[in-house]
Amino acid sequence: MSLVVTDPDAPSAPEESTVDRPPHPEAEVAEELAAVRPDLVQRYAAELPGARAAVLTRLWRALAHEPLPWITGRSPGPVLRLSGGRTLHGPPADPYATDAYVTMVHLDGTAYDDPARLMTDLAVPHGTDFAAELGHSVASLALSRANQPAHTTEWPTHDWEWEQRIVDGHPFHPNCRSRPGFSVAEQLAYGPEHRPVVALGSVPVRAEECLLTGAWPDELRDAGRLLIPVHPWQAAHVLKRAGDAPVDAHPLMSLRTLALAGGTHVKTALSARLTSSVRDISVYSIGLSAALSAFGEALAARSDGLLHVTRTLGAATADSPDLAAVLRESPQKYADTEAGERVLPVAALATTGLPRSPAWLAEFTRLALVVGLRLLESGVALEAHGQNLLVVLDRTGAPIRLVYRDLADIRVSPERLARHGIPVPELSGRIVTDDETTLRRKLFGSLVAGALAGTAGSGTVLRAALTTVVPKLERTPDLLALLQQPLPTKALTLMRLSPELPGDQWTGLPNPLVLEPGPSDQ
Numbered sequence: 405m406s407l408v409v410t411d412p413d414a415p416s417a418p419e420e421s422t423v424d425r426p427p428h429p430e431a432e433v434a435e436e437l438a439a440v441r442p443d444l445v446q447r448y449a450a451e452l453p454g455a456r457a458a459v460l461t462r463l464w465r466a467l468a469h470e471p472l473p474w475i476t477g478r479s480p481g482p483v484l485r486l487s488g489g490r491t492l493h494g495p496p497a498d499p500y501a502t503d504a505y506v507t508m509v510h511l512d513g514t515a516y517d518d519p520a521r522l523m524t525d526l527a528v529p530h531g532t533d534f535a536a537e538l539g540h541s542v543a544s545l546a547l548s549r550a551n552q553p554a555h556t557t558e559w560p561t562h563d564w565e566w567e568q569r570i571v572d573g574h575p576f577h578p579n580c581r582s583r584p585g586f587s588v589a590e591q592l593a594y595g596p597e598h599r600p601v602v603a604l605g606s607v608p609v610r611a612e613e614c615l616l617t618g619a620w621p622d623e624l625r626d627a628g629r630l631l632i633p634v635h636p637w638q639a640a641h642v643l644k645r646a647g648d649a650p651v652d653a654h655p656l657m658s659l660r661t662l663a664l665a666g667g668t669h670v671k672t673a674l675s676a677r678l679t680s681s682v683r684d685i686s687v688y689s690i691g692l693s694a695a696l697s698a699f700g701e702a703l704a705a706r707s708d709g710l711l712h713v714t715r716t717l718g719a720a721t722a723d724s725p726d727l728a729a730v731l732r733e734s735p736q737k738y739a740d741t742e743a744g745e746r747v748l749p750v751a752a753l754a755t756t757g758l759p760r761s762p763a764w765l766a767e768f769t770r771l772a773l774v775v776g777l778r779l780l781e782s783g784v785a786l787e788a789h790g791q792n793l794l795v796v797l798d799r800t801g802a803p804i805r806l807v808y809r810d811l812a813d814i815r816v817s818p819e820r821l822a823r824h825g826i827p828v829p830e831l832s833g834r835i836v837t838d839d840e841t842t843l844r845r846k847l848f849g850s851l852v853a854g855a856l857a858g859t860a861g862s863g864t865v866l867r868a869a870l871t872t873v874v875p876k877l878e879r880t881p882d883l884l885a886l887l888q889q890p891l892p893t894k895a896l897t898l899m900r901l902s903p904e905l906p907g908d909q910w911t912g913l914p915n916p917l918v919l920e921p922g923p924s925d926q
Contacts, residue, residue, distance in 0.1 A: 436587060436589070437588050458580070461504045461505055470911045471898065472901065475487075492509060492511050500861075500866050501862045502575045502862070529901065530903060570596075576853075578900075604652075607634050608648065615690055617692075618697065632727055633647075635660055660674035667736065696831070697716035699831075700811050703782075713808050713811070714733050732809060738805070750858070765859065768803040771795075776847050776851050777882055783821035784821075786847055787813040787846060788808065788850045814835060815846045818838065853891050863914075
């Protein structure tokens, strides 16, 4: 059976286009869905226009603000001038908006509501692969939205239930739900927003063949072998073998990290590209995990009770990024449940309704900036986006403390640590840097352009919160840089269109305190 989902109001592609188009992911997902969950087909079709707008909004943000080499100029409107003489125009691009407000853009007068079709017809280097990812992002997002239960006002009780409330994925990445390599059945079986119970197996490896840091529990040992937890998708597609002795686990918002019944969180290798990166676990990160965990505990002890850092219990790899796992304690450990406290990822705050209160958002912004800027001044830049950063709420819903998890991508400045009399940990590699630009990008890009912007939902609301909070903060050089320069953020689309350039690439967004274009936006 061939099932094609179309939108009657969608604009047709330019008649003169001679681009060979592969099968559209929307139709591919519809056909698979008809076979595995026919009850969702109609809801999936109804969600497609909104999913296209959500991804197009993220793509338009990137086109309007990232230094893409084939965009030769930008004029008010905005109108983007492309190499070769074409023009692209759409609505004003709020770089901090999370609602899907871009439903149509125009390329040389032709209307597009489909981000994958737009990227295909832009015909830029590496655009074909990226267009396929955008199509998968739209289709997967529509599938995620179609499989949601009726709205409930009850707050979850388990940590994994909070994580599974994040349906739309990354608030600013066009590949917010791109899962190439996952069938529809696998998305339904493993995607956290689909609320599955996952059978998490393990692979036995002789202990002498493994790199192990920290402690490894007895229940994951057997006759001189380490039992390394392995995600079912990884077992099927990469390791080509089933995991042994499966146990029930609940996927968290990162999909490859799962919560076990006893509360332990297990980060597994997943050699698939989700949003920007292949989610394996490097031998480098396993080797540093114990030292980073101890360092994180020391940082938390210096935070006046405002920050907790989840401990890494153990990490092991069979000398391969494809077979590795990290065991972490649950952030729930840092909430006094008897006192009515809850801890939830910042990305889940939008599901509580709390950010709609300007006073609440200002207090949360103050807490996040105080903690982040203190650590930065001391020599540690957190990757404090909405997944890694969690907030503890008291019984009334007020934000009182922060919890941080996954230290693998922080940046540490030995010079700043020494200046403040903090013992310098034995770390090496990319984590270690004294470069001020790198340190500030890491924190500001993740915390302000990420967690705070995503919680605020628009530049206007973010500006109001910052305007309330900033005058009361200590005037450090880092804060002055935040106030006086464009706000750094990862150029996520540029990175996907530049596979030959490894590492992060950056752009500057209009400073949310003034909302005027910065130098990189001209």
